[in-house]
Amino acid sequence: MSRSDLERHVRDSALDVVVAASPENVYFLSDTLLLTQRLIPTRLALVVWSSEADPVLIVCTIEEEQVRNESSIRDVRGYFEFKQSPIAVLADVLTEKGLAAGRIGIESRFLAHRYFRELAELLPRATLVDGDEVLDRARVIKSSDEIDRLTRAAQITDRAIRLAFEGAGLGTTELHMADTMASELLSGGANGVAFNVMTTGVHSSMAHPLPSRLEIKPQDVVRTDFGGNFGAYFGGYYSDLARTAVAGTPSQQQETTYKKLFEVHDLLLRTIKPGVRPADLYAQCKSAFEQRGLAFSVPHIGHNIGIVLHEDPMLSPFGQDELQAGMVLAVEPITRSEGMIFHIEDMVVVTESGCRPLSDPYPWSELMRIK
Amino acid sequence: MSRSDLERHVRDSALDVVVAASPENVYFLSDTLLLTQRLIPTRLALVVWSSEADPVLIVCTIEEEQVRNESSIRDVRGYFEFKQSPIAVLADVLTEKGLAAGRIGIESRFLAHRYFRELAELLPRATLVDGDEVLDRARVIKSSDEIDRLTRAAQITDRAIRLAFEGAGLGTTELHMADTMASELLSGGANGVAFNVMTTGVHSSMAHPLPSRLEIKPQDVVRTDFGGNFGAYFGGYYSDLARTAVAGTPSQQQETTYKKLFEVHDLLLRTIKPGVRPADLYAQCKSAFEQRGLAFSVPHIGHNIGIVLHEDPMLSPFGQDELQAGMVLAVEPITRSEGMIFHIEDMVVVTESGCRPLSDPYPWSELMRIK
Numbered sequence: 111m112s113r114s115d116l117e118r119h120v121r122d123s124a125l126d127v128v129v130a131a132s133p134e135n136v137y138f139l140s141d142t143l144l145l146t147q148r149l150i151p152t153r154l155a156l157v158v159w160s161s162e163a164d165p166v167l168i169v170c171t172i173e174e175e176q177v178r179n180e181s182s183i184r185d186v187r188g189y190f191e192f193k194q195s196p197i198a199v200l201a202d203v204l205t206e207k208g209l210a211a212g213r214i215g216i217e218s219r220f221l222a223h224r225y226f227r228e229l230a231e232l233l234p235r236a237t238l239v240d241g242d243e244v245l246d247r248a249r250v251i252k253s254s255d256e257i258d259r260l261t262r263a264a265q266i267t268d269r270a271i272r273l274a275f276e277g278a279g280l281g282t283t284e285l286h287m288a289d290t291m292a293s294e295l296l297s298g299g300a301n302g303v304a305f306n307v308m309t310t311g312v313h314s315s316m317a318h319p320l321p322s323r324l325e326i327k328p329q330d331v332v333r334t335d336f337g338g339n340f341g342a343y344f345g346g347y348y349s350d351l352a353r354t355a356v357a358g359t360p361s362q363q364q365e366t367t368y369k370k371l372f373e374v375h376d377l378l379l380r381t382i383k384p385g386v387r388p389a390d391l392y393a394q395c396k397s398a399f400e401q402r403g404l405a406f407s408v409p410h411i412g413h414n415i416g417i418v419l420h421e422d423p424m425l426s427p428f429g430q431d432e433l434q435a436g437m438v439l440a441v442e443p444i445t446r447s448e449g450m451i452f453h454i455e456d457m458v459v460v461t462e463s464g465c466r467p468l469s470d471p472y473p474w475s476e477l478m479r480i481k
Numbered sequence: 482m483s484r485s486d487l488e489r490h491v492r493d494s495a496l497d498v499v500v501a502a503s504p505e506n507v508y509f510l511s512d513t514l515l516l517t518q519r520l521i522p523t524r525l526a527l528v529v530w531s532s533e534a535d536p537v538l539i540v541c542t543i544e545e546e547q548v549r550n551e552s553s554i555r556d557v558r559g560y561f562e563f564k565q566s567p568i569a570v571l572a573d574v575l576t577e578k579g580l581a582a583g584r585i586g587i588e589s590r591f592l593a594h595r596y597f598r599e600l601a602e603l604l605p606r607a608t609l610v611d612g613d614e615v616l617d618r619a620r621v622i623k624s625s626d627e628i629d630r631l632t633r634a635a636q637i638t639d640r641a642i643r644l645a646f647e648g649a650g651l652g653t654t655e656l657h658m659a660d661t662m663a664s665e666l667l668s669g670g671a672n673g674v675a676f677n678v679m680t681t682g683v684h685s686s687m688a689h690p691l692p693s694r695l696e697i698k699p700q701d702v703v704r705t706d707f708g709g710n711f712g713a714y715f716g717g718y719y720s721d722l723a724r725t726a727v728a729g730t731p732s733q734q735q736e737t738t739y740k741k742l743f744e745v746h747d748l749l750l751r752t753i754k755p756g757v758r759p760a761d762l763y764a765q766c767k768s769a770f771e772q773r774g775l776a777f778s779v780p781h782i783g784h785n786i787g788i789v790l791h792e793d794p795m796l797s798p799f800g801q802d803e804l805q806a807g808m809v810l811a812v813e814p815i816t817r818s819e820g821m822i823f824h825i826e827d828m829v830v831v832t833e834s835g836c837r838p839l840s841d842p843y844p845w846s847e848l849m850r851i852k
Binding site: 132150153173176216220222223227319 | 593
């Protein structure tokens, strides 16, 4: 991601200014993640960003001291909660910058309607437009420093999963495996666990249930979908990997399903390169599933990943923008067999000529058996 | 909280229907917390709730299986992500219920403007009004089952803090104390750590920085503001407590500041009862601070707590609705001395005649010394 790219996208969209309101984009522009911005959604934090003037950060007075210590933004405006409206402070800042009649990009996919309405009422001459995509575009291509971070994130996550699966046996609970992954992730250097799906037995039909005291039984499908936070314990860079194993001796059908799924996964990794359109990759994946008789029912087969877990481009049937070098993708073919979900997910960086895995898919090329 | 109260509030507000969109209110109405609703904000989950008809739950097809297993709502509508808009499904449901020209309560403090706009365009004859307060009001008074849960949450949190403070000494790091609290909380029965503030030394001037490798030095103020998730590891019921200690022998000023702060805390606990207005409690607190020469600069001195961390009534200068029996409040006077924050926070339930602490403030009536 790059703030200079943002300046370009702001100009290209003929915006005078963009206002960030989500924790991710405030972090992107200010280098600050405020705990209470996530926990207390009414305690808004906002960044006013233009290519012309210095940025302004608006936060509750309670968080001012932290922001002055941490943020790269020097112009910080505190609002006294309940007494002052953060949106009124925003309107004042925009007016002060001469933008009361400007073309203002808003995170309309994040900013709640009530705040939007307040801003529209305070600045009746302004044109409020969707600014999310401008911010999204500036975050799409990762810098080499970001790729290093995401590589480390993928590797720590991969290792935590391997250790949990290798240490499991018949009778091990989902919770025990999930806790093992979490503690390995944290001791490996993650700042937080973002999500921690671990399913066996009757849970295998659900995408994201909570880990439970269910014990692994013979021929259970054991599946994880696991991600951490890196750089901040309630945000920062995400990892996102999925692995599937079977307990004891797999059935013929389980063996075959997994083998075919991995074939498709490998095919996707060999297909990804600059210039490929997500819609075509999705269609190719769907067709590879159908050729092999695998059930296909997912709305996407992966996503860009960074300081947002699912960010554009989504690998969906509607993705028309070509892949570019420097994107980091989580590639995740998923199928169901006898009601149970099989899921493989790796993180890759798009290179000039193809893609390079950040996690390691190949130890999982054959169906792992939990002893 | 109570769904029958909600029915009453929906009728009192002359709403035909209320649409929940936030994780908390979807949980309130459906008994389901979807991991991806928090992680992937564009993957909307919505509940359509009226006092006349059966409720409807709208979720991404990926989460349908989980919802059919967990939710008390039987009418579940799945939308296929990217291909189908959840808001279009919502508009269809409202139309099917004969409400296309109805008075529809929306969570306008949560629902992003873009979704609101889409709904307004799809239902041009509908009147979309702020429905947040109707939902808030239905959650204000806790049932005895909820008070039991919150009591357990407060006690587990209280114990985790005590153990971390009692086990600390000069040289202990913030991170070590925060990790001790977290693991005690989880082994005590919490489902997750919601926030984990632990400050010493130079961090003592900031409200919510991340725990770090800073070590406790003599005369450091050591402060925590700590809460867990109970009932779900990324949501459910919250706890929220704060404690302050000093390392080694406190200075005279530290001793005096804490003593006065606890006096005010105790005064607040003795004042809270049904009929008291939050604004008056805030004014009384401010005046008690000023009488004692304590710095007062906070926008609120506490808040209602439940499945939302800060919920109405806030104990702010603008709170006009009287306290009622069955509210659970986090009471938190805060001051600064020599730049360092002193913070005490306990959870109490409002009873018929006063309030009863759910955590135990009195072991902290004298300034704790970390040896």
